[in-house]
Amino acid sequence: MRTGTRLPVALRGYDRAQVDGLLRRIGDALRGGTAVTADEVRRTRFDVVLRGYQPRAVDELLRECVLELQAAAPLGRRPRRPRVHPGWLISWIQNARFSGSGVRAGYDVRDVDAFLDRVIDGLRGTAAPVTARDVRESAFRVVRFGPGYDEREVDEFLVQLAGALEPR
Numbered sequence: 001m002r003t004g005t006r007l008p009v010a011l012r013g014y015d016r017a018q019v020d021g022l023l024r025r026i027g028d029a030l031r032g033g034t035a036v037t038a039d040e041v042r043r044t045r046f047d048v049v050l051r052g053y054q055p056r057a058v059d060e061l062l063r064e065c066v067l068e069l070q071a072a073a074p075l076g077r078r079p080r081r082p083r084v085h086p087g088w089l090i091s092w093i094q095n096a097r098f099s100g101s102g103v104r105a106g107y108d109v110r111d112v113d114a115f116l117d118r119v120i121d122g123l124r125g126t127a128a129p130v131t132a133r134d135v136r137e138s139a140f141r142v143v144r145f146g147p148g149y150d151e152r153e154v155d156e157f158l159v160q161l162a163g164a165l166e167p168r
Helices: 016-030 038-043 055-072 086-094 109-124 132-136 151-165
Strands: 009-014 048-053 106-108
Touching: 009 016, 009 055, 016 048, 016 055, 038 055, 048 055, 086 109, 086 151, 106 109, 106 151, 132 151
Parallel strands: none
Antiparallel strands: 009 048
């Protein structure tokens, strides 16, 4: 973790005391102190307050911290490889096509596409890996008017994706 990182302050941003507390805990964990897991860091949410830390800068720093925590984790707790080759999986995700929802409600196209992009980034190693559990717990906004994907098709695809991401 980049020690001494000065995070920029924004008019409305993450509560500075909460962020500083988490960063201290992460630093302690990386030095062999009390354990903080990468999943704990991912699940952490901060209050938005006046004169808080800029959210984007905090999120980027925490992504780096998650990768460091994963690398420092005992072998049994490190994320394992997916059951299929990441290159094939990336291609499969990129080529997935879903029907539009038509006049029925459907999943917001932007939400689904952003999530799948995040999965691809994780497989490429440019972001924290997305686990099968993350896929199973994913949720998308439902749109009634506007571009939406057929919910059943997306759900079936995500079940297959979660199975492919299950560790060996």
